[in-house]
Amino acid sequence: MTDFYLNYPTDKLVVNKTHSILSNSNSLSFHHSLDCYKESPLINLENLSNKLNISKLCVKDESKRFDLNAFKVLGASYAVFETLKKYPNTSVFCTATDGNHGKAVAWSSRRYGKKTIVYVPNDTSSLRIEAIETFGATVHQLDLNYEQTCNYASKMSKKMNWQLIQDTSWENYEEIPSLIMAGYLTHFIEIDKFLEIKNLSNFDIIFLQCGVGSWAASCIWYHLNKYGKNRPKIVIVEPNESCGVFQSFKDNNRVSPIGSLNTIMAGLNCGIPSKNAWEIIKNGCDAVVKISDEEVKSSMKVFYNPIKNDSKIISGESGAAGLAGLLKTKKASHLQALRDHIKLTDSSKILLFNTEGDTDVNSFQEIIKN
Ligand SMILES: Cc1ncc(COP(=O)(O)O)c(C=O)c1O
Incomplete structure (x- = not known):
């Protein structure tokens, strides 16, 4: 089964309307101006990172953002x-x-x-x-x-x-989709400011769960624009049943996914990748890995049942997909080429995003208790 794709990006940003909207974004000051604004936490899962034999594992937890349970x-x-x-x-x-x-x-x-x-x-x-x-x-x-x-x-x-x-x-x-991507920049800026204040070094690898790809493209744009070729490696994570970016890489053309579109990862169950997002993703992402519903359910439980004094994270089906991508990439014997490609080693510092909490409480409870 082909469940991953290795990309060799140009690391170039195309100068177009989307680029100009992203470059001119003042999302952070806009979000600061909202009375409900609060920076979302960057959680260090030290014990999970030790268990996975990597140097650092942090999760930007968006489950409380403006009390809406997701980053959107x-x-x-x-x-x-x-x-x-x-x-x-x-x-x-x-x-x-x-x-x-x-x-x-x-x-x-x-x-x-x-x-x-x-x-x-x-x-x-x-x-x-x-x-x-x-x-x-x-x-x-x-x-x-x-x-x-x-x-x-x-x-x-x-x-x-x-x-x-x-x-x-x-x-x-x-x-308007570009403005939405410009708004997402807020949490990438928050992370960098946090690292600067704490005098911490940047992450080496970021796993990004992907639906139409606007959010992943915003993250890629931010890091390419700021760090150029020194950006972290980026791995896109998609459900087996709905993997438009994977399929577009395979076809070398932006296309709709050919899967069943039958996945519990509702937020990632999308169609054709976004036009302007695809332009950024193909030039700045290193790999795609596909995951199953079972893998994401296990990851929700890993977040929910922390090791020792790691924080408990409430993560929904799409929220835990980044962790599922990491766990699969780390463990699966057939993914050595992917690990080599993104230089995943015991010194890697990895960033994940919990993009949603228990947005469907019934389904969340069912998954957690089984
Ligand atoms: C929780 C969650 N995570 C990730 C995504 C992916 O974002 P995008 O569709 O921009 O790829 C979505 C999209 O709705 C989402 O709801």
Whole structure:
């Protein structure tokens, strides 16, 4: 089974509209201005790192971000803010989502007293739908998959003159997805500031779970822009059943995944990679590794049952995917070429992100107790 891909990136950033939006981002000062702002913790899992025989393992824990249980609000809040600066008469925001992004758009739009219409695909759980409705959004569940739902939201927004705040881009729709990526920069800046203050050295390898790739591309852009070729190695982690970046690397072209789209990792169960994200990912990521639902369930339990005095981390199905990618890369005998490629050794300092907490509490409890 081919479950990994090794990339040899150019390490070059293309100068285009996305690059200029990311370069001009003032997301950190915007997020600082919000009364709910609090830096998310960077948790050092010393005992797990010893067990894995690596030098350091830290997890940026986004499960408490603005009390929304996921990192997505960093992007949505910044895009809504910037969009309202440009189009102050906007009255309705719209989006398609498998959960976290829709909640984030609804939360952000409600801060300005605007209406939100959210479309969700056929497999979004009722708990995730209720969570979006909590923030006043009207949610419509469609009998479509994620990619088709995005197309539908785009058509409806054009027809109804709503502002589409979509976290994936396509031909002639790149500005707002770029603003979302610009908002994500906040937590990469937070990490660097933290390391500087504590006089700690940078990480060597980062594992990034990936849906449409906007978040991974934002992380890659940040590190390439700041460190050039001295950036950390980047490994993209995708579910076996929905691996658009893996497939795009294989085909050397941006394509939809060919898997069943049947995975518990709802946030990663996406379609074709985002247009502007793919341009960055292909030039700045080192490898892709695919993981199974079983592997992510074990990783959720590893976070939940810490070794000795390591912190307990509540991590949802998509949140724990980065750890699942690391554990697989570290242990699987057939992945030696991947380990060599990213220089994973006992002196590696590794960064992971817990991108969501227990966003579907029922499913989380079920997984943890089994
Ligand atoms: C919890 C979580 N992690 C990771 C991702 C991946 O982000 P992207 O779709 O930008 O690749 C998502 C996307 O919704 C998510 O909800």
